[in-house]
Amino acid sequence: MGGRRAMTLLELILVLGLLTMFVTMAAPALGRFFAGRSQLEEARRLVALARFARVEAIERAARAELWLEPEEGLFGLTLTGPPLGVDEPERIYELNERFDLRVYDDAGEAVEGRTAIVFTPEGAIEAQSPFDLAIRDKDGYELPIERREDGLGFVLGEGRQEDEV
Numbered sequence: 830m831g832g833r834r835a836m837t838l839l840e841l842i843l844v845l846g847l848l849t850m851f852v853t854m855a856a857p858a859l860g861r862f863f864a865g866r867s868q869l870e871e872a873r874r875l876v877a878l879a880r881f882a883r884v885e886a887i888e889r890a891a892r893a894e895l896w897l898e899p900e901e902g903l904f905g906l907t908l909t910g911p912p913l914g915v916d917e918p919e920r921i922y923e924l925n926e927r928f929d930l931r932v933y934d935d936a937g938e939a940v941e942g943r944t945a946i947v948f949t950p951e952g953a954i955e956a957q958s959p960f961d962l963a964i965r966d967k968d969g970y971e972l973p974i975e976r977r978e979d980g981l982g983f984v985l986g987e988g989r990q991e992d993e994v
Contacts, residue, residue, distance in 0.1 A: 871925055872964045872972045872985055875904060878922070879946065879983045882906050886948035895946040897962070899930040928964050931971065935960040954980055961986075 879895055885908055886893035894907040902924040924930050932940040940959055947955040954976065962974040962983070973986030 867925055868928055868964055868966055868970070868972050869985075871928055872974055874922070875962065875964070876974055876983050876985060878904070878906060882908075882946070883948045883952050883982055886950055887952045890950045892950065893948045895948070896943060897930060897932050897945070897959070898943045899932055899940075900942070902926065902928075902930060904930065924964070928966055931963040931965050932959045933961040933963070937961070952981055954982075 882893040882895045885906075889908065891909050893909075895904070896907060897904045903921060904924065905919055905921040907919045932944055934940055937960075944959055946958040949955060960976055963971040964974070965971045974983050975986040976982075977984055
């Protein structure tokens, strides 16, 4: 008669202990992965809104204003001059509370208060509009959103860790 070998209680406890240890070590890395993913999605949402603003400015032959309020964690879009001659209501978006919005001028200086990126009817960005943006997490990791080289929109840059001072 063949002997059937079963797992002992001690072996089961040992396997569960090892599994618990591996999950405990992997959890912080997974948390950082999902937080980073959310930061990337927030940046993509802002870039997509900038593209939409540019397209709407061209289609309407009017200015489109992508406004930013870094202190409040808000950004939005104001469209003027729609085809029927009636202004559309302002579109308002709230940044995930885990992140901060940073706005920089062409010299790399942080811009305070409400500021606007204005798209002209030709689709260009007005010169006085901010130059670069960034979504920053609470650990100081910034995901830059940079003005395209042709000046007609924004693209995602490479992330950088802000130096502690």
